[in-house]
Structure formats: C-alpha cells, structure tokens
Amino acid sequence: MTRGEKRNLRLGLAFISPWIVGFLAFTVFPVCASIYYSFCDYDVLTKPVWVGALNYRDMITDTVFWKSLYNTLYYAFLSLPFCLVIALWIAVMLNQDVKGRSVFRTIYFLPSLVPVVASSMVWLWILNGNFGLLNHALELLHIKGPQWLADEKWTKPSLILMAIWSCGNTMVIYLAALQDVPRSLYESAEIDGANPWVKFRHITVPMISPVIYFNLIMGLIGSLQVFAQAYIMLGGGGPNRSALFYTVYLYQNAFDYQQMGYACAMAWILFLIILALTWLATRSTRRLIYYGGE
C-alpha cells in the first residue's frame, strides 16, 4: 500500500467513523453484552450476578413463555402464507396491462407506508365490536361480528388480518420480479397453447422463485418479531394473554419487571428459533428455487 493509499484509507475511515463508532457502540457491544447478561441475574440498576443457565432453565417452566411462543408461531404460520399468496396475487393482477394500473399500484402499496402506530389506532376503531367498520360490513351480510379485540378467540386473527392489509412491501418486490420475467417465455408458451394458469405455474412461479424465497425469509423473520401493533392495540397481551407475542413478553421482562437477564436469554432463544426456521426454509426450498444460469 502506497503512502497515498494509506492516507486515503485513513481519510475514508475517518469519514465513516461516526457509523463505525455507532455500529460498535450500539450494535456489536449490546449484542455481545446480551450474551453475558443472559447468564446473569440482571435488573439494569444493579450489577449483574452470574447465575449460569438459570434463566434458560426458568424458561422451560415458565408457562407464559410457552404461551407467548405459541402465540407468535400461530401468528407467523398463519399470517406469512396469507401475506405471501395474497401479495403475489395482487402483484400479478397489478402486472396486467390495464387502464389506471399505476393508480391501483399506489392504492395497494399505500397501507405499508402508514406508520404502524397510526395504522394500529385506525384498526382499533375498525375492529371495534360495536361501532367498527368491519362488523358493520359483516352486518350487511347478516353476520354478527365478534368482539375482535375483547374476545381471546379473535385477537390473533385480528392481528393477522391487519398484517395482510399491510403487505404492500411484499407486493412491490413481487411486482419488480414479475417485470423481469422475459416476455419471450410467455410468447413461446402461448405458441404451444398454454393457458394463463399453466403460464403462471410453469413460467412465472419458477422465474420469480428467488424473490418468493426472499419474501418468505424476510416475512418469517418479521412475523416472529412482531411487536408494535400488538403492543399498541393490546397492551399487555390482550384478554388472557391471547395476543402476548414473544417480543412483547421479552419487553415486559426487560422494562416492566426489570428482569433484563431473563429478557436477554429470551432474545437469544428467539435468535436461535429464527436461525433454525430460516435454515429449515432454505433447506426445504433449495430444489424449488431457480436461479438464472444454473
């Protein structure tokens, strides 16, 4: 490395030093510290006391921990397929050559631009059992709607419904992928007499499979970390903790009950769960994904 290159390197590092310092101080250090704290009895205000694997052992017997994990997996495994399929369906529709296409695209994308706090407040009213728009619409169909957020049977479906409503980001990613599918493939298929479903099944899906995979992984990670809407709409987990998600319980332990050690252990278990599910998803979809040129 010449003197000039060294100088440039130093200069470059100086320029990005605010980010490096921030990354080290606010990401690397907390992540490393949380491993240590997860083996401690730590309440933030006093010094951590090493307790070995006690926090992890406590998790096994903590029924609320298991309930929060169940709620989260229930939410993830229902909201994710719905979001992936509905977003793909909307993207395919919006990829058709119809009049006002860009207007429709904007309309469908808009919900994902609404800040989560604002959309949660709106949904609180939409889901109101007496005055909510949703129950009003059901009433027009002569269906008596439930108390969405007051009845423990309906709290998770309510949040899943809300997740589907805001799948605009997933849709936009699909849309970009759909536009990259070569027209020539469709034209060849049409010459061979393929119908729209066959074209979708044998051309569209394989061609955008890397994007489906990407959306699957991102959706999985996002849905397992669901927090804001549940915390805003249902506070401490809703009736009988029916919507107490993993991250909400983690937050309660960290900041409400001052059990930061336990919360850190929970965070690491969540990381391992996400890692395992991502690995599983990657492994099970490996043969189904088509990367161009392979």
Place this chain on the structure above:
Amino acid sequence: MRFWNRSGASGAGMAIVCTVLAFTGCGTPPPTNGRVEISYWEKWTGFEDDAMQAVVDDFNHSQNRIFVRKLTGIGEIERKLMLATAGGDPPDVAGIWPATVTGFSEKGALTPLDKMVKEAGIRREDYIPVYWDLCCHHGFIWALPSTPTSLALHWNKKLFREAGLDPDQPPHSLDEFESMSERLTIVEIKRDGKVVRVRYPDLTDAEKKARDFKLVQVGHDPQQPGWWMPMWVYWFGGKLWDGQRQITANGPEMIQAFHWLQSQSEKYGVDNRRSFGASFGNFQSPQNPFFSDQIAMTLQGVWMYNFIDKYAPQMEWGVAPFPAKDPAKYPLVTIVDADVLAIPKGARHPREAFEFIRYVNQQGPMEKLCLGQRKFSPLVNVSDEFYRRHPNPYIKTFMDLAKSPHAQYAPRLSVWGAYNDEMNVAIDRIMALSATPEQALDTVQSRMQWKLDRMLTRWDAVRDERLKEWSDHDAR
C-alpha cells in the same frame, strides 16, 4: 491533492463534531446567575404541571442559591429514570410513584433521605400517616409526597332519581350496592317481537337466565376503568400478601372478591358485557361512560372532579366511601396513592435537591400545589383557606378516607408489576367464565410465590450490605 486531503480531513472532523452535537444536544439553557442548578423530571402536563411550575417559580424566587429546572411531561418516567440512573446521569429530583420507590430503593437506585429529613425536622406526625408510609421501604425514607390521592364511590344522582332511588343516599354495604346496581341497570330485550327497555330487576327469571338482551346502562362495572382490579380484595377485608414473604393471592377473601367479580359476568352475560364495554369512549372525554350516563356508580379518585368539571359540568354527582362487604368491620375502605419526589442515586446535587423537596413539603407551597391540582394536602395541618377555596365540594371525604385505618395501598413489593399483570390475567379468565376463581387464583399464587421467592433470595444476599450502606449514607 494536498488541498483535497486537508479539506477532506476537516470534512471528516466536521462530520464527527456534528454527530457528537446531534447526540448530546446543543441548546443553550438560560443563565442561572451562578446558582446551583438542579434538574427535576416530572410526568405532569396541563394544569397539573402549571400548578407545580408555580411552586417551582416561587422556590426559585425565594432564594438565590439554587435554581430548579423542571423538565416536564415525561412519559414512562419510570423507564427513563431507570436508564438514566443506570447510565449514571439521573436528574437531581424525580417525580415518581410509591410503586417505583419500592423497586428502585431495593436496587440502590435512590438516595435515602433519613438524615436530611431528620435535620430538617420533618416528622411522620406532620403527614397523614399512609402518605409517609408510602414513601418508606425497609425502614428508610426514600421520598416525600407531592400530591396525594384516595378513591371513593362517585354516583350519578340523575340516574338514581330515574331508578326511583334516593339520589342523596349512596349504598352503605356491598350487598346494598349490588341491589342498587341491579336497579340502575337497564337492558334492551325483545318482547312479543318488539324491542323494549327494562330495568334488570323487572326481567322475568327466564329472561335473566337466557341473558338474551343488550345492556344500555349499568349500575356499576368493576372493570371500569379497571385500574385497581387486583385490589377489590380490600373491600372484602383481605390482602395481597402477608407483608413478609408470602403471597396471599388465593386467600379466602380474595376468592370471595373474585366470586363477586365473576357474578357480573354470570348475571349480565360475557358477550353482553364485552359488547357494552366496546361502546365506551375514552376516559378523558365526554364519552366516558360515567359522564355519558352509561354507568351510574364508579370507583374513582380525587382527580375525577377535574374531568367532570371539564367534560360533564352539568352532571349531578355525589361522593361517598365505597361500601365494604362488612361495613361494620371496615367502614372506610379506600386505596391511596401519591405522587412523590425522590432523589435518584448519583444525583449531582442531592443536598440542594432536598432543599427543594423540603420547600414543597411546607404547608404554604403544598397547599398551593394541591389546590392547583385540585387534590387535598397530605399534611396534617391544613388551613381553613384551603378548604374554602377548594372547588371540589367533596374534598373532605377524600381526606377522611385517607386518614382511615382501612386506607390501603398496593403491596410494597418490587414484583408488584408482575403480580398486577398476573391478577389481571386471572380476572380475564374468570370474567370470560373460562376458569373458576379458585383455579385462576391458584395459578397466580404459584407463579407469584415463585417470583417473590426468587426476588427474596436475591434481596437476602444483599440485605445486610444494603441496610448498612443506607444507614451510613450521608448526602454531603
């Protein structure tokens, strides 16, 4: 090239400086003329904040050594204080609640005030005893009150009159309360194909059993506003723990209280109550169910006057002690709480901070503050002028309740937050009729005893060291 390098280096320097400024804030505070400046964090907003600001201004003008700078409207003050204290940069004075005092003091995050209190000649006898006790934990005093509260029954006289009840005669026992509550409950029901409004006692036994009606007005809803749900047990003569090492969540009085709660769902129907609850507006609005004639009687605090004055000024209302199950044995039961002023551990100017707290706790400033917030004074000595000028016609009732030997408060447990959450889940279960009170409370008992044991194990390990540290503490 040289030019670019030099300007590049200064650019990088600027980037760092800007980042540092962005993180630290670069506003210049007004000058304090060489006085010791103490920072004071408070959670209040609106007229409550104005009342405290007036007292702060008086203090700042009363002497030229200390200047109090109040940072106000701090939401979730407990969490912010926890992080600031852990980070070594707490305010000098913090306006918190007694529940925070418990956990923070045990963890060594507050400054014991005993020596300063003694030097200042402040005594327990100067206060309504419960408010002094709320500031103490493990035999040490950690805070002094700013404003106190107590709870009482509020009732709507118009709805009493419409139900044929004497509007000036509140219930004297819980049984009487329950029968009046039924009389004040109105339902909509289909009779002969027509929807009619009927008072609950006028329903036939079959109609009561079928519960196929819609609630349009209730005498009382124990889940409204639902802020003290685990503490209904106090009106049954029970308690939430033994004050030492034992949780008493499934004690007989607690089970009795939970049966009373569950009887609301059994009587009026789970779905009917949910549907009725969904029709309530925000607490701080004219759509508050008590203001909108949906609920005739409610347990509320001394602050309720302010909201009635603002949102339902035409309302005819009364205040009385909320009746106990056994009024002869427990005549004046209430739950008390307070806003308190504490000095976090690590505060830069604890002596000066205490000077301010001491000032607030003098009769004159305290009455000014409590009058401004329309509360009563936690001090024993109160001027006639205070009562004369006080707008709340029932202020003495709240004060009498606070002085009662049956004035209760939330358990002084650092695991109270978790206990409260567990109890609320148990209440969800019994109100949904998905568990009996015994089942729900046994779950709470086992979970909370486990948590308390865990907390006590840790406390036992540091107890002697902490007590010595607090005894030796000298803020100088």
